[in-house]
Amino acid sequence: MISYINGTFIDSTAAAIPVNDLGLQRGYGVFDFLRVKGSQPLFLQQHIDRLYRSLAHMRLQLSHSKEELINIIQSLIDQNQLPHSGIRITVTGGASPDGYTPVEPHLIIVQQPIPEPPDTILTSPYQLVTHQYRRQLPEVKTTDYLMAIWLQPWIKEQGAQDVLYHSDGWVSECPRSNFFIITQENMLITPNEGMLKGVTRANILSVAREIMQVEERPVSLDDIRNAKEAFVSSSTKRIIPVTAVDQVDFGIYTDNSFSARLFEALRLLEK
Amino acid sequence: MISYINGTFIDSTAAAIPVNDLGLQRGYGVFDFLRVKGSQPLFLQQHIDRLYRSLAHMRLQLSHSKEELINIIQSLIDQNQLPHSGIRITVTGGASPDGYTPVEPHLIIVQQPIPEPPDTILTSPYQLVTHQYRRQLPEVKTTDYLMAIWLQPWIKEQGAQDVLYHSDGWVSECPRSNFFIITQENMLITPNEGMLKGVTRANILSVAREIMQVEERPVSLDDIRNAKEAFVSSSTKRIIPVTAVDQVDFGIYTDNSFSARLFEALRLLEK
Known part of the structure; x- marks a missing residue:
């Protein structure tokens, strides 16, 4: 190589x-x-x-x-x-x-x-735990992953796959992915500040605007408790549906869920 | 080499x-x-x-x-x-x-x-500017100096030599040195948490306890405004008297100032 x-x-x-x-x-x-x-x-x-x-x-x-x-x-x-x-x-x-x-x-x-990502959305458990933290210069893709790596043993102990950072209850991002919720009213909502604006995030917002209402605004832990779906996005995985955030469980992601529909739209962008 | x-x-x-x-x-x-x-x-x-x-x-x-x-x-x-x-x-x-x-x-x-540090205390201007920031895992000497380096141009613009971090008005440390004040009552006070505990800091506390009252406790920006002397400590410089913190100016450091006396006691520890 x-x-x-x-x-x-x-x-x-x-x-x-x-x-x-x-x-x-x-x-x-x-x-x-x-x-x-x-x-x-x-x-x-x-x-x-x-x-x-x-x-x-x-x-x-x-x-x-x-x-x-x-x-x-x-x-x-x-x-x-x-x-x-x-x-x-x-x-x-x-x-x-x-x-x-x-x-x-x-x-x-x-x-x-790297493995080729699957062309259908993953359905294995993907649980997040929240932790109070905000990256330094969060809008910059720095090499600072000190907290992300330091928290790994704790994340595993919680039985989770990744951590979702929040600041006084307002969530921002996971260390290597952006976070989204879909409300009971079928709106896509994602934080708009204090985090890195992912390339996949931008592409999701672009395809989502064709099929649903989209808002970039602060997302609270309360918003998550009331959400219908939640997912994270990254360049390597596209969209991963979140099965739980702390004690909040989400339903089963069918082909008709918004997460799956956005995954499919995103996959087609790669052509 | x-x-x-x-x-x-x-x-x-x-x-x-x-x-x-x-x-x-x-x-x-x-x-x-x-x-x-x-x-x-x-x-x-x-x-x-x-x-x-x-x-x-x-x-x-x-x-x-x-x-x-x-x-x-x-x-x-x-x-x-x-x-x-x-x-x-x-x-x-x-x-x-x-x-x-x-x-x-x-x-x-x-x-x-590295240059041999002078055997008498420096008297050139050494001004600090304060900035709201706390290091990640502050008790650990990590390689994370992202903020310290990022702030350098701003520190220079302020006409200062270094930055003193604080959290809501409670100061902790400079990026590469610990911070101390001497009160009007001739007490040595230095922060006790949220910062790295320097080896030179420990040695200063040890020699200071022989000649004055010493307290490790939170230090506020108000404490600094009312202080008689202030200095920073590091392994390479021992003690550097601080001439100003933001808009607070300190007096001239004579041989009889506590900063100079502690410098001398520290220097003798190296024998």
């Missing part, structure tokens, strides 16, 4: 960065992750645009243009020939001489095989 | 870690930093003890014992012959196959030259 680091394509087993990199020493970096399907990068422009928004917010100045980055990714896909895979683009504060001030960023692009 | 990475002493210019390290990809890592003076590591046992507390809290399982780590550090000092230097020990979540679950940690120890 081939990776790309700072201007060079190299064998992935040799892909390394200097230990004085600010991403490693000070957790100062951003990334983006996109799925490749049949050798096509999905929603590439949206991911690249978001990466550059993350870079601007973190004041990281990448010398590559968006077009150059897209060409590198296309070249990586051509070289690796992994029809179903993920591409992770990481940009860090660079090899800072004083270990504190960002310098010329390190750019790391790796491609790795 | 020689560094130590995962069992091997190597030339520092070749010191690198794989790009799938969790420290880089997910900001999951801890570290400690200690000063070397005349080839002697200062307060080594205290730093090692704190490192192992950080590791335990982050559920990172280093296969090295404390004694092995101390031997490696001593060997590094013998090899590098840098009489005035700093040693940084970083332990990360390792090269995680799924990019999420901590595995066998990566251990990185680097030594770098």
